[in-house]
Amino acid sequence: MATVSKITPCLWFDTQAEEAARFYCSVFKQSQFGRISHYPDVGQEIHGRAAGSVLTVEFELEGMPFLALNAGPRFKFDEAISFPLHCQTQEAIDYYWGALPAGTG
Secondary structure, eight states, rough: OOOOOHHHHHHHHOOOOHHHHHHHHHHHHEEEEEEEEEEEEEEOHHOOOOTSSEEEEEEEEEEEEEEEOOOOTTTTTTSSSOOOOOSSSSHHHHHHHHSSSSOOO
């Protein structure tokens, strides 16, 4: 992941961070799948996650870094945040409209 940014959006998931990152990387042609960190074998009484399960996934879409976090069901992935896509052609709009179904997250 070569891009350095002062701000990295973090997308909160229950357990689907890796799946979501792989999906988004499959949609955007200029993407990179990055490092995966895992929950340690300590702290289960706090985080309730199995040791070795995915904690975070770093990925990059069109030069913008993202972090996907598996942090449980407390906060749901919803439309409270959006990332507008700036497309130059109707073909590009149609591609993303079809590739990113409503409610994707």
